[in-house]
Amino acid sequence: KAGVTQTPRYLIKTRGQQVTLSCSPISGHRSVSWYQQTPGQGLQFLFEYFSETQRNKGNFPGRFSGRQFSNSRSEMNVSTLELGDSALYLCASSLSSGSRETQYFGPGTRLLVL
Amino acid sequence: AQKVTQAQTEISVVEKEDVTLDCVYETRDTTYYLFWYKQPPSGELVFLIRRNSFDEQNEISGRYSWNFQKSTSSFNFTITASQVVDSAVYFCALGGGYQKVTFGIGTKLQVIP
Numbered sequence: 001k002a003g004v005t006q007t008p009r010y011l012i013k014t015r016g017q018q019v020t021l022s023c024s025p026i027s028g029h030r031s032v033s034w035y036q037q038t039p040g041q042g043l044q045f046l047f048e049y050f051s052e053t054q055r056n057k058g059n060f061p062g063r064f065s066g067r068q069f070s071n072s073r074s075e076m077n078v079s080t081l082e083l084g085d086s087a088l089y090l091c092a093s094s095l096s097s098g099s100r101e102t103q104y105f106g107p108g109t110r111l112l113v114l
Numbered sequence: 115a116q117k118v119t120q121a122q123t124e125i126s127v128v129e130k131e132d133v134t135l136d137c138v139y140e141t142r143d144t145t146y147y148l149f150w151y152k153q154p155p156s157g158e159l160v161f162l163i164r165r166n167s168f169d170e171q172n173e174i175s176g177r178y179s180w181n182f183q184k185s186t187s188s189f190n191f192t193i194t195a196s197q198v199v200d201s202a203v204y205f206c207a208l209g210g211g212y213q214k215v216t217f218g219i220g221t222k223l224q225v226i227p
Binding site: 102105 | 147159160
């Protein structure tokens, strides 16, 4: 079974540009979550999608947006990039079975904003 | 507001020792989830467990065990007979479901051979 894939793995952008990151979940998983990890702020939750609906959103400005497609693939977009957006962006897909849930993370996309 | 405190920033143990990673949380919600994640030096995050706030049963998975105590708002993680491969940063988190997830700052565990 293929794992969670994220593309691209590395990205360099300049301030003011926008970027789109992609996440393909494990087949059959309908929930996809996004996280940002930086040395200063640590791990922060961005948003979660379930069956194409945003179920939850973290405390990030409107420049951060996302969506999920009918095949459960998800994209996140950051517009008007700032230096502080340089981070590792992680995506996870999850499967719930009764009260149990298992999450699987992708390798992440490392974004550098210059 | 939700808060997760991992007071131990770094721990070093000798291989085969037992080690407990502490996690204390704050929330006003009556229903919530607690999580533990592992991030080895390779960088990829690994999900370890999700615990529902209604389920205070301790859980054991191999050398890993978790102790959830609602009375003290703690969800501690113990590794028995630690191994070098356990060296990683471990994150505790709170939330999930329809609540946003809040992470602790992580505890870096070094297991010395």
